[in-house]
Amino acid sequence: MNAHAKLSASKAERWLNCPPSACLEEQLPETTSEYAEEGRLAHAIGELKVRKHFYPMGPKKYSSELKKLQNSPHYNPEMLEHTDAYLEFIQAKAHSFSSPPYIAIERRLDYSHIAPEGFGTGDCLIIGGSVLYVIDFKYGKGVPVEAEGNPQMMLYALGALKEYAMLYAIETVRLCIVQPRLGEPSEWEISVADLLAWAESIKPRAQMAYEGKGEFCAGDWCRFCRAKALCRARAETMTALEAFGGMKPPLISNDEVGDILRRAQTLKAWVSDLEEYALSALLQGEAIPGWKAVEGRSNRQFVDTDEAFKVLVEAGYDEALLYERKPITLTAVEKLTGKTKFSELLGSYVVKPPGKPTLAPETDKREAVTLNPTAEEAFGKAS
Ligand code: SF4
Numbered sequence: 001m002n003a004h005a006k007l008s009a010s011k012a013e014r015w016l017n018c019p020p021s022a023c024l025e026e027q028l029p030e031t032t033s034e035y036a037e038e039g040r041l042a043h044a045i046g047e048l049k050v051r052k053h054f055y056p057m058g059p060k061k062y063s064s065e066l067k068k069l070q071n072s073p074h075y076n077p078e079m080l081e082h083t084d085a086y087l088e089f090i091q092a093k094a095h096s097f098s099s100p101p102y103i104a105i106e107r108r109l110d111y112s113h114i115a116p117e118g119f120g121t122g123d124c125l126i127i128g129g130s131v132l133y134v135i136d137f138k139y140g141k142g143v144p145v146e147a148e149g150n151p152q153m154m155l156y157a158l159g160a161l162k163e164y165a166m167l168y169a170i171e172t173v174r175l176c177i178v179q180p181r182l183g184e185p186s187e188w189e190i191s192v193a194d195l196l197a198w199a200e201s202i203k204p205r206a207q208m209a210y211e212g213k214g215e216f217c218a219g220d221w222c223r224f225c226r227a228k229a230l231c232r233a234r235a236e237t238m239t240a241l242e243a244f245g246g247m248k249p250p251l252i253s254n255d256e257v258g259d260i261l262r263r264a265q266t267l268k269a270w271v272s273d274l275e276e277y278a279l280s281a282l283l284q285g286e287a288i289p290g291w292k293a294v295e296g297r298s299n300r301q302f303v304d305t306d307e308a309f310k311v312l313v314e315a316g317y318d319e320a321l322l323y324e325r326k327p328i329t330l331t332a333v334e335k336l337t338g339k340t341k342f343s344e345l346l347g348s349y350v351v352k353p354p355g356k357p358t359l360a361p362e363t364d365k366r367e368a369v370t371l372n373p374t375a376e377e378a379f380g381k382a383s
Contacts, residue, residue, distance in 0.1 A: 007209055009111070009120035009159075012151035014221040015209040016202060018233075021225055023212030028226040035140060037074045042139035043123070045069050046083040047106055050090055050124060054103050077335065079139075085180035086137045093126055093133055093176070101128030102168070109159025114199045115206035122156045125164075130171040132160055141181035143223075147188040150175060151202075154190070158199050161192065223269065229277035238267050262361070 006022050007015055015022040048069065052062045069075065094101055104125040111118045126133040134157045138145055147153060153175040161170060171192055178185045190198075208214040216233030228234065252260075282293040302308040313319050330350070334342045357369055 005115075005117055005119050007115040007118045007206055009109075009118070009152040009155040011224075012115075012155055014225055016151055016205055017219055017221050018217045018225075019205055019209035019214030020212050020216055021227065022209040024216075024231075025226040030226070034074070035142070038076070039139040041069060041072050041074045042079045042083060043137060045079050046086045046137050047123070049083050049087045050105050053087060053091065054094075054105070081335070082139065082180040083137075086178045089176070089178045089185055090124055090126070090135060093135070094128075097128035099128070101126050102164075107160070107163075109156050110162060111155045111159040113162060114155065114158055114203060116210040118155065118159075118206070120152075120156060120159065122160060125160050127160075127164060127168050127170065130169055132157065132164070132168070132170045132173045133176060134160060134173065135176045135178065138177055138179040139181065140179070144182045145177050145179060145186070147175040147177045147186040149188070150177070153177070153188075154195060154198060157190075157195060161195070165192075228270075229273040234270065238270055239263075261359075265361075 006026060011022070011025075045066070048062070048065050051057060090103075094103060102125075105123070107122050107125055109120055109122045111120070122134055123137050124133075124135040126135070134153055136153060136156070157173045157175060161173075164170065172189060173192060173195055174187060174189050176185055176187045205214070216231070218231070218234040218237045222228050222231065222234050225231065278288045278291055279293055282288055282291065309319075309322055312322060328336075333346070337345065354369075357371075360366065
């Protein structure tokens with residue numbers, strides 16, 4: 001059986017907005033990335049911790065399983081902290097019920113009654129009283145994912161309802177995305193009636209996507225599409241520079257700068273997708289007219305630093321001059337002491353200086369800054 005559904009929940013935003021993408025992607029090879037592998041590993045660690053907490057698992061088995069995962073080349077100690085945050089979130093939800101709820105981990109969820117052959121794996125489900133929690137752990141830190149109106153989560157919830165609605169009188173669904181590297185979890189609530197109405201509304205598009213019908217439509221959802229570099233529909237939307245060419249010289253206005261910058265964000269992402277594609281095609285021996293692959297810059301390094309430094313010491317160089325004594329980073333200290341001890345011992349020694357000004361779209365949650373002093377800063381507080 002295919003491990004991935006054509007209409008997978010994680011790609012739902014894509015096939016709902018661009019139905020033929022589901023069939024087009026099937027014709028292209030699946031690729032992976034360092035980030036995807038890192039995410040898979042963090043998921044496995046999170047799953048192990050949640051299993052150990054909610055199901056019987058001896059400490060020996062847990063340590064040996066964890067060790068196996070920690071041996072992965074993608075492992076980073078930071079994963080332990082972030083997966084703790086995931087476990088803590090689930091614990092808090094599970095303990096919010098007056099009697100122990102039903103908990104399912106890594107459950108296959110079938111929503112083929114909505115999207116042909118559709119299924120996916122829900123990270124964690126909690127059912128108690130009339131509430132169903134659908135919890136998803138995301139390790140990425142590039143793009144914050146919101147729970148509100150999230151079609152992946154809604155399809156998981158529909159799969160869970162299909163399986164559990166006969167056993168539990170579920171009336172409300174709470175969708176939760178735990179993305180600990182980007183801050184607080186995102187939560188959203190929807191009634192079962194509204195969820196079922198949404199499911200009915202997407203059925204025709206799901207059918208179209210399954211059959212490869214409908215119009216190609218480019219948007220934010222192209223970001224992870226396998227066709228993102230070569231897709232013609234996407235290429236045809238990249239008109240930011242054409243608009244720029246049509247403007248009257250000699251200077252463009254700030255309104256125009258804002259407009260071009262906004263449209264150029266997608267252009268930038270598309271160009272980087274094309275560069276990535278072209279490099280990999282060239283390395284595989286294909287021709288991209290006007291381009292070639294070359295070796296990038298690299299720095300000299302010792303084959304064996306210890307041996308090289310031994311030579312220096314034997315040649316009479318003072319060892320004290322060869323090594324630097326540097327304090328470890330604040331994050332490393334916090335890992336060493338743990339968060340509670342850290343704030344107890346060092347809380348008053350920590351400051352967070354303002355970050356370097358950076359350009360962000362208007363929708364960004366951070367407050368706008370300017371180098372101009374405010375009236376209060378310039379003239380002091382009125383007494
Ligand atoms: S790149 Fe975008 S427009 Fe093209 S198939 Fe994929 S989702 Fe559709």
